Amino acid sequence: MxxxxxxxxxxxxxxxxxxxxxxxxxxxxxxxxxxxxxxxxxxxxxxxxxxxxxxxxxxxxxxxxxxxxxxxxxxxxxxxxxxxxxxxxxxxxxxxxxxxxxxxxxxxxxxxxxxxEAIPDVDRWAASELVGLAEEVHKVVGMTGLGRARAAAANRAILTLQLAYPIAAANRLVCDSENDLWDAVAAAEGPAWARAWDTAAGLTPGDHATGCRAVLALYRIAADHLAHHLDEPDRAIVTTARELATEH
CATH class of the missing domain: 3.30.460.10 (Beta Polymerase, domain 2)
Structure with a gap:
């Protein structure tokens, strides 16, 4: 062209x-x-x-x-x-x-x-990312409970974007750019991930509360996929965040 x-x-x-x-x-x-x-x-x-x-x-x-x-x-x-x-x-x-x-x-x-195979312990790295992102789960739930919609929305956005990288690694994806990453992860993970990601990112109709519930569903999917690669202390952090995500 x-x-x-x-x-x-x-x-x-x-x-x-x-x-x-x-x-x-x-x-x-x-x-x-x-x-x-x-x-x-x-x-x-x-x-x-x-x-x-x-x-x-x-x-x-x-x-x-x-x-x-x-x-x-x-x-x-x-x-x-x-x-x-x-x-x-x-x-x-x-x-x-x-x-x-x-x-x-x-x-x-x-x-x-x-x-x-050039990178050792890829699944352990991917799982360890969920440990750091557990804080964002707590913030989404906490800020929503306090009625602080903008703070909850910011943490929802962080989770929506950052969860894609460990899941991409867990699925051994190779993408040409970040523009291709989101579709590739959705295709690899399947309909449940794709629906939740689209809602969390605002692609499908829904209010702020619906988007927050969707991003918590993304974390649950990621935890189910990866938490077993963690040692007990880190697994406890992810499990607690997953349970919190399930309750809200």
């Missing part, structure tokens, strides 16, 4: 300008896949030796995100489950624009052969 061709041209021109300061440059995301829309950002990842960070530019009417990371930081994403779920797929679909010493090609090759 015309807007994709324009975005690719911008990415290539920027890559040429930025090349002297980068070990490698890759184009990621929807523009690299050819699935972008006119409002999509152009996502460039730069492998650098110094001064990592993120910069956003406006170039010819398009938003451009420049993510500067060292090669070690880029490689670390393959060992972190919360990053790997989207990083691996993104690398597989990336377009390499500048790669004088083969760093980007090597990382893409690793993504192409990567499996979840």
């Amino acid at each position: 015309h807007h994709t061709r324009e975005a690719l041209a911008i990415a290539e021109r920027l890559s040429a300008d930025l090349a002297p300061d980068a070990v490698g440059i890759g184009l990621f995301g929807s523009v690299a896949k050819g699935t972008d829309h006119p409002a999509s950002d152009i996502d460039l990842v730069l492998a650098v030796e110094t001064e990592p960070g993120t910069e956003v530019r406006q170039v010819e009417g398009r938003m451009v995100t420049l993510s500067r990371k060292t090669a070690a930081e880029l490689e670390a994403a393959f060992t972190r489950p919360w990053e790997a779920v989207t990083a691996v797929g993104a690398w597989r679909r990336a377009r390499i624009l500048h790669d004088p010493d083969g760093t980007m090609t090597r990382l893409q090759a690793r993504a192409n052969t990567w499996t979840w």
Whole structure:
């Protein structure tokens, strides 16, 4: 499409300008896949030796995100489950624009052969995320009981988004981006998760109280899936949160 061709041209021109300061440059995301829309950002990842960070530019009417990371930081994403779920797929679909010493090609090759077996104890990590998110369950219930709707809504939103990552890891999903994560998790977990997530996220009709009950149902599903991977003290935390979620 015309807007994709324009975005690719911008990415290539920027890559040429930025090349002297980068070990490698890759184009990621929807523009690299050819699935972008006119409002999509152009996502460039730069492998650098110094001064990592993120910069956003406006170039010819398009938003451009420049993510500067060292090669070690880029490689670390393959060992972190919360990053790997989207990083691996993104690398597989990336377009390499500048790669004088083969760093980007090597990382893409690793993504192409990567499996979840590369990360030990994935289910234990996923289950441990429920320990931290148990606090959000208590807050949703507590703030709702106090009539503090905005606080309850904020914690409901945290749970709705953050529960997807451990569940994605538990299902050994590989997604091209976060935009694909939510549908992939819903498909993997099935109708009960999908209905609860849609309601918690506000996609289906329902008031605030209905959305809070839905996000508590998500936590119950996740706990049933993962709690048995925890040791007794952590399992007790998740079980208590699950029971609280069941009561409300």
